[in-house]
Amino acid sequence: MDDIEAIKQLSARYNRAFDYLDEQGYLAVWTEDGFFERSNAGRSYSGHAELAELLRTFGVNGRHVVTDFIIEVNGDTATQSAYLTYLDADAGYSIAIFGVYADELVRVDGQWKFASRRLKVDG
Secondary structure, eight states: OOHHHHHHHHHHHHHHHHHTTOHHHHHHTEEEEEEEEETTTSOEEEHHHHHHHHHHHOOOOEEEEEEEEEEEEETTEEEEEEEEEEEEGGGTTEEEEEEEEEEEEEEETTEEEEEEEEEEEOO
16 A cells, blocks of 8 residues: 555544544554644644543544545654545434544554644534
């Protein structure tokens, strides 16, 4: 599998783990010191303990739909930009969040992982 496809698969694993509250699967896509920030959240999350807290306390039962990937690979690092549409399952799958991810990724022991994800929420 080439790097770009591997990074898309990483994003899919992130989405599924988050959507199904699979904490082990969710933390597996992050580096140990992974960082997440959402522009409308008022706080950021750093490291596995805080990322697990984000998963447990998010408060919306939803589904990620991520599209329009722009991925640039440079050796064992990469950047990714993609659109996020987050659907609220409890509200008939209406759009809860639309935004753009800005990701930094690293290859760790041959596997791509998120080092940071910054979500700029539109609206």
